[in-house]
Amino acid sequence: MRTSSWSDRLARVAGNGGVVWLVVGILLVIALLYAKNFATPGNLNNVSRQGAILAIVGLAQFLVVLLGHVDLSIAANAKLTAILAALVMDGSDANLPTGILVAVLVGIAVGALNTLVVVVLKVESFIATLGTAAIVQGVALYIAPTPVGKSAPALTAFYGAQTVGGIYVIVVGVAVIWIAAWFLLTKTVWGRHVFAAGGNPEVAALSGVRVPLVQAGGFLISGLLGGLAGLLFLAGAGVGDPAAANGLEFTALAVVVIGGASLEGGRGRLIGLLGGVLLFALLGNVFNLLRIEVWYQQLFRGLIILIAAALFVRGVSRVRRFRRRPLAPVPS
Amino acid sequence: MADAPAIQLEGIGKTYGPVTALDDVSLTVHRGEVHALMGENGAGKSTLLKILSGVVRPDAGTLRVLGEAVELGRYTPGAARDLGVAIVHQEFSLIPSLTVAENIFLGQERARGGVLREAEMAARARELLARVSASVAPSTRVETLSVAQAQLVEIAKALASDVKVIALDEPSAVLSGAELRGLFEVIRALAADGVAVLYVSHRIDEVFELCSRFSVLKDGRNSGAGAIEETDADSLISLMVGRSLSHLFPPPGVEPGSAVLEATNLEVLGLAAPVNLTLRAGEIVGLAGLQGSGRTRLARALFGDVPILGGSLTLSSSPLRPGSPADAMRGRIAYLPEDRKGMGLALDKPVSLHISMLAWKRLRSRFGGIGRMQERTLVDKAIDALAIKTAKGGAAPVRTLSGGNQQKVVIAKWLELLPDVIIFDEPTRGIDVGSKEQIYGILRNLADAGKAVLVVSSELIEVLGLSDRILVMADGQIVGELPGTGATEESIMRLIASHTTHGKNEAAA
Numbered sequence: 001m002r003t004s005s006w007s008d009r010l011a012r013v014a015g016n017g018g019v020v021w022l023v024v025g026i027l028l029v030i031a032l033l034y035a036k037n038f039a040t041p042g043n044l045n046n047v048s049r050q051g052a053i054l055a056i057v058g059l060a061q062f063l064v065v066l067l068g069h070v071d072l073s074i075a076a077n078a079k080l081t082a083i084l085a086a087l088v089m090d091g092s093d094a095n096l097p098t099g100i101l102v103a104v105l106v107g108i109a110v111g112a113l114n115t116l117v118v119v120v121l122k123v124e125s126f127i128a129t130l131g132t133a134a135i136v137q138g139v140a141l142y143i144a145p146t147p148v149g150k151s152a153p154a155l156t157a158f159y160g161a162q163t164v165g166g167i168y169v170i171v172v173g174v175a176v177i178w179i180a181a182w183f184l185l186t187k188t189v190w191g192r193h194v195f196a197a198g199g200n201p202e203v204a205a206l207s208g209v210r211v212p213l214v215q216a217g218g219f220l221i222s223g224l225l226g227g228l229a230g231l232l233f234l235a236g237a238g239v240g241d242p243a244a245a246n247g248l249e250f251t252a253l254a255v256v257v258i259g260g261a262s263l264e265g266g267r268g269r270l271i272g273l274l275g276g277v278l279l280f281a282l283l284g285n286v287f288n289l290l291r292i293e294v295w296y297q298q299l300f301r302g303l304i305i306l307i308a309a310a311l312f313v314r315g316v317s318r319v320r321r322f323r324r325r326p327l328a329p330v331p332s
Numbered sequence: 333m334a335d336a337p338a339i340q341l342e343g344i345g346k347t348y349g350p351v352t353a354l355d356d357v358s359l360t361v362h363r364g365e366v367h368a369l370m371g372e373n374g375a376g377k378s379t380l381l382k383i384l385s386g387v388v389r390p391d392a393g394t395l396r397v398l399g400e401a402v403e404l405g406r407y408t409p410g411a412a413r414d415l416g417v418a419i420v421h422q423e424f425s426l427i428p429s430l431t432v433a434e435n436i437f438l439g440q441e442r443a444r445g446g447v448l449r450e451a452e453m454a455a456r457a458r459e460l461l462a463r464v465s466a467s468v469a470p471s472t473r474v475e476t477l478s479v480a481q482a483q484l485v486e487i488a489k490a491l492a493s494d495v496k497v498i499a500l501d502e503p504s505a506v507l508s509g510a511e512l513r514g515l516f517e518v519i520r521a522l523a524a525d526g527v528a529v530l531y532v533s534h535r536i537d538e539v540f541e542l543c544s545r546f547s548v549l550k551d552g553r554n555s556g557a558g559a560i561e562e563t564d565a566d567s568l569i570s571l572m573v574g575r576s577l578s579h580l581f582p583p584p585g586v587e588p589g590s591a592v593l594e595a596t597n598l599e600v601l602g603l604a605a606p607v608n609l610t611l612r613a614g615e616i617v618g619l620a621g622l623q624g625s626g627r628t629r630l631a632r633a634l635f636g637d638v639p640i641l642g643g644s645l646t647l648s649s650s651p652l653r654p655g656s657p658a659d660a661m662r663g664r665i666a667y668l669p670e671d672r673k674g675m676g677l678a679l680d681k682p683v684s685l686h687i688s689m690l691a692w693k694r695l696r697s698r699f700g701g702i703g704r705m706q707e708r709t710l711v712d713k714a715i716d717a718l719a720i721k722t723a724k725g726g727a728a729p730v731r732t733l734s735g736g737n738q739q740k741v742v743i744a745k746w747l748e749l750l751p752d753v754i755i756f757d758e759p760t761r762g763i764d765v766g767s768k769e770q771i772y773g774i775l776r777n778l779a780d781a782g783k784a785v786l787v788v789s790s791e792l793i794e795v796l797g798l799s800d801r802i803l804v805m806a807d808g809q810i811v812g813e814l815p816g817t818g819a820t821e822e823s824i825m826r827l828i829a830s831h832t833t834h835g836k837n838e839a840a841a
Contacts, residue, residue: 195429203426204427207489208413208438266427267429
């Protein structure tokens with residue numbers, strides 16, 4: 001039993017997001033020591049802006065994972081949103097409000113579609129959102145086989161806008177969204193019900209939690225955030241690019257798991273998620289600065305995901321043991 | 333107000349398909365009393381509780397809460413709570429990943445404009461926890477609590493709304509002696525505050541210690557009710573079982589033969605002390621103990637399903653170290669799990685498949701397939717031998733059989749292993765009295781036929797009635813052995829209690 005106690009402890013630390021911050025710290029030290037241009041304001045700002053989109057989709061995935069589901073449609077959602085918003089804006093600031101409105105509505109519509117399939121029709125979310133993702137992606141590619149439309153100049157300018165000290169306005173905006181998410185999840189009845197519905201939906205329902213409504217809220221917010229991510233892609237690329245956000249749904253899932261959230265639902269902390277987002281944002285940057293080949297970076301990411309997943313399995317088995325009465329330890 | 337009963341159920345009926353769960357059942361509980369609801373497994377206690385908690389809607393009958401008629405068509409769990417009716421279920425109704433305070437107020441959070449009032453809830457949680465004498469902090473995560481603490485937290489959760497009636501569904505099943513005393517204190521204090529307590533149990537001694545009135549259900553009907561002080565254990569048992577106990581169990585059989593399975597200083601993962609035990613041919617050995625005492629763990633270790641760390645195990649004098657159930661089965665050890673539906677049966681598969689699956693190797697025909705005719709003969713023989721109520725040929729899915737007949741199918745399956753040692757884990761859980769009697773008979777016949785039989789059970793009556801020898805477990809070790817004749821529920825409980833629980837700080841484990 002002694003061997004399992006240290007791994008239990010490790011799993012607990014991982015669940016709190018401790019391990020991911022340790023890895024982030026190690027990466028920072030390596031970067032500071034070996035990558036000359038890393039600590040420059042220009043580079044750091046660059047990294048933060050690259051991480052902004054991941055922070056948004058990671059947050060969307062995190063919310064759904066807390067509910068015990070996954071949302072694999074986030075990337076397709078962002079892609080379709082970027083394309084439709086680009087077409088609506090058509091390079092004119094006059095169309096900017098309509099474009100933003102379209103982005104928000106498309107995002108929420110994808111969320112509503114997921115709600116219909118997962119919450120109302122009770123299809124397992126992994127396969128359900130895989131299906132909705134394929135449909136949404138198909139629509140996006142039908143509309144735009146090649147890049148279409150054009151971002152409103154104001155939106156592109158906003159993407160490049162910096163506050164005092166050179167911090168991008170977008171990064172500040174994402175931080176505000178995160179603070180709002182933190183408040184919602186930890187300080188409100190709804191947030192409490194998210195954790196309860198993810199922890200055990202039957203018990204939550206018997207306690208008077210309206211589980212389907214809570215789940216619907218999660219998928220709708222995830223859809224909305226997916227739409228916002230689409231706007232950010234459009235702002236950065238300037239056109240509605242059908243290649244935007246490719247594979248992002250799994251990156252979003254990876255940062256959630258690395259951040260210590262349980263795919264079984266009910267467990268996860270934003271501080272861990274932030275560590276996961278930072279880690280993935282920094283990895284690319286540091287590896288590029290060190291001129292390490294791309295495939296090493298892929299290898300490293302894969303290893304991190306596997307290690308996180310292995311720790312997560314231990315965490316879950318610890319939870320399952322709860323149902324049995326703790327047994328007396330074996331004398332050694 | 334003091335005159336109106338807290339709960340008045342009348343003429344309650346409920347059927348599930350062809351099965352009648354409750355038939356014209358009435359139950360009255362007054363404020364300030366602890367009322368025992370008794371009955372065997374399957375007598376309808378759980379269904380009645382589910383109706384009371386608004387989870388199940390009855391087909392017939394009326395409910396009055398504090399004299400007010402309740403429309404049962406609109407009676408939901410939420411409505412029950414609003415009326416002050418709370419149920420502490422047997423299964424956990426807490427969410428392990430949330431804290432104690434979060435669980436207590438789940439679904440009834442104190443909030444202003446959707447924003448939680450944490451300090452207020454923590455303070456109120458502390459009051460509630462003090463009321464149930466639970467020494468846990470509101471900010472503790474439930475998954476780190478012991479089962480006893482978790483149970484107290486569940487009661488605190490029930491008390492969080494203004495509770496008038498609280499029903500506890502077999503709370504003692506998971507508690508040790510000292511923990512149970514604490515729970516009784518809490519229950520008495522609640523009753524003294526004017527709360528009506530409905531205490532569901534089938535343990536006679538508890539009921540006499542705690543309750544003032546009783547109602548007994550048998551086969552979904554009222555079989556008796558009254559004041560505890562005007563009755564005695566024997567009459568309660570005959571109300572529950574419908575006949576005197578001595579008729580339920582078969583008489584002891586043949587003299588035990590030679591030792592078949594012997595464990596010497598057997599160290600099992602998760603048990604507190606090495607185990608010594610001997611199972612002899614022709615003998616039924618009972619393994620008694622509270623839930624969590626390690627009964628099932630020991631049984632599954634013998635079956636190769638829990639790692640054995642040291643010591644020796646011999647089967648008919650040759651050493652055996654089962655590393656997997658397949659190893660144990662090769663040694664002709666059979667194990668019938670307590671979770672019959674989850675682990676013992678494929679519910680949608682036909683009876684015949686279950687009965688023949690362990691005999692397939694023997695049934696192999698000349699062409700390498702399974703001989704259909706031989707299989708059919710074997711299945712029909714087993715259906716006859718164990719009097720399984722199903723059509724010949726066994727084509728019916730197991731799901732369509734009653735609990736007792738399902739268990740007989742499991743027994744028939746394992747007999748085809750031609751075992752020397754048969755381990756029954758809770759052989760009659762969820763089975764009606766009639767089938768119980770038949771299964772007891774089967775067990776005795778197996779022993780008389782020279783098999784070594786080990787019966788693991790939480791029902792002391794069963795262990796006492798059936799066993800030639802009784803091993804008692806507590807806190808992960810065997811704490812004593814009693815002869816089958818002469819042992820009483822009291823002597824077993826005394827053995828368990830005398831082994832003081834060294835589990836006060838188990839919460840951290």
